[in-house]
Amino acid sequence: MKLPKIFLSSPHLQGSELSYIEKAISDNCIAPGGKNTEYFEQEIEKFINHQNICALNSGTAALHLSLILSGVKAGDEVICQTFTFVASANVIKYLGAIPIFVDSEKDTWNMCPVFLENAILDRIKLGKKPKAIITVHGYGMPCDIDEIQKIAQKFEIPLIEDAADALGSTYKNKKCGTFGDFGILSFNGNKIITTSGGGALVCKNNKQKEKAIFLATQARDDAPHYQHSEIGYNYRMSNISAGIGCGQMEVLPQRILQRRANHDFYVDLFKDFAGISVFSEPNENFYSNHWLSAILVDESVAGFSREDLRLKFLEDNIESRPLWKPMHIQPVFADAPYYGTDVAENLFENGLCLPSGSNLSIEDLDRIKKVVDNLRK
Numbered sequence: 241m242k243l244p245k246i247f248l249s250s251p252h253l254q255g256s257e258l259s260y261i262e263k264a265i266s267d268n269c270i271a272p273g274g275k276n277t278e279y280f281e282q283e284i285e286k287f288i289n290h291q292n293i294c295a296l297n298s299g300t301a302a303l304h305l306s307l308i309l310s311g312v313k314a315g316d317e318v319i320c321q322t323f324t325f326v327a328s329a330n331v332i333k334y335l336g337a338i339p340i341f342v343d344s345e346k347d348t349w350n351m352c353p354v355f356l357e358n359a360i361l362d363r364i365k366l367g368k369k370p371k372a373i374i375t376v377h378g379y380g381m382p383c384d385i386d387e388i389q390k391i392a393q394k395f396e397i398p399l400i401e402d403a404a405d406a407l408g409s410t411y412k413n414k415k416c417g418t419f420g421d422f423g424i425l426s427f428n429g430n431k432i433i434t435t436s437g438g439g440a441l442v443c444k445n446n447k448q449k450e451k452a453i454f455l456a457t458q459a460r461d462d463a464p465h466y467q468h469s470e471i472g473y474n475y476r477m478s479n480i481s482a483g484i485g486c487g488q489m490e491v492l493p494q495r496i497l498q499r500r501a502n503h504d505f506y507v508d509l510f511k512d513f514a515g516i517s518v519f520s521e522p523n524e525n526f527y528s529n530h531w532l533s534a535i536l537v538d539e540s541v542a543g544f545s546r547e548d549l550r551l552k553f554l555e556d557n558i559e560s561r562p563l564w565k566p567m568h569i570q571p572v573f574a575d576a577p578y579y580g581t582d583v584a585e586n587l588f589e590n591g592l593c594l595p596s597g598s599n600l601s602i603e604d605l606d607r608i609k610k611v612v613d614n615l616r617k
């Protein structure tokens with residue numbers, strides 16, 4: 241008999257979500273926006289110690305609005321980390337803009353500041369200054385944000401932090417998502433907390449937040465009839481989804497500790513396993529929520545590839561997943577300019593995300609451990 245599936249990262253509800261939803265239903269307040277939405281925004285603001293959060297119906301929507309609010313238009317160039325989830329790059333295309341991909345550095349797996357500066361200088365030389373930079377805190381690991389921000393400021397290019405994976409991660413004790421001109425968060429079902437589907441835009445001031453809400457609610461002008469002078473979107477977070485988020489916010493600190501404990505489990509599991517390294521913070525400036533724990537497999541030392549390992553886990557009904565395939569080698573972005581070497585490509589070739597849910601049981605961890613122990617020489 242097949243054992244139950246162990247997921248990479250599944251929703252982890254805690255109980256009180258339902259009371260917020262019931263209240264929304266009894267108040268007949270279930271449209272986009274409402275009390276839960278506002279309360280959820282306040283709770284996020286307290287947690288990340290930053291004002292002007294705008295709750296939306298996805299992280300992708302937040303990315304899209306961040307580019308619009310940065311003034312990106314059709315034909316503009318936008319720099320984006322190549323090692324990311326496709327949503328970071330798709331939004332550039334939504335606007336008819338051109339993605340310019342930049343490689344990662346080896347220690348954070350995120351945007352390399354050297355390649356970033358090379359890319360900006362070369363694009364300027366070719367006659368076009370990039371209109372925005374999208375950097376990512378992938379799998380919860382903070383990027384080298386000090387260096388990246390310095391470069392963005394030097395060239396006066398708006399910086400967007402894709403912190404979809406990194407709620408609760410910090411760099412020098414400051415929360416990811418609060419450094420750039422805009423930050424974006426995701427509360428999709430697989431993220432560290434969920435609203436089923438949802439996201440948020442972290443704005444620098446109230447004027448931007450109001451503009452974001454305006455755009456997210458169909459860009460309706462102030463009039464008794466429907467009057468529009470701009471293109472709008474239906475991107476606001478519903479009061480029902482926000483209710484789930486309000487419940488989840490009560491346990492966010494616990495969820496971070498649980499994910500970090502998974503990472504510790506893997507560090508211990510692989511500590512004397514030749515050829516396998518667990519993705520960890522490069523130094524004490526970095527604090528990852530370890531949304532997903534990940535490893536690199538050096539096949540020449542370990543004697544098996546990451547794909548061999550993935551299939552071994554699969555035999556035991558344990559889900560694992562190769563690291564992101566970089567955007568510059570995705571068919572859909574085949575003709576986009578790229579600056580870098582093969583860092584991101586090597587991550588994709590040799591890296592694997594492991595089960596990382598905050599709801600993994602001791603039995604689940606035991607099953608994972610057994611698969612790994614069977615691979616020891």
Ligand SMILES: *Cc1c(COP(=O)(O)O)cnc(C)c1O
Pocket residue numbers: 297298299300301324325327328376378402404405425426427428437438439
């Ligand atoms: C999940 C994710 C997104 C998209 O968020 P959604 O809420 O699913 O739209 C964007 N960027 C990264 C890096 C992600 O992991």
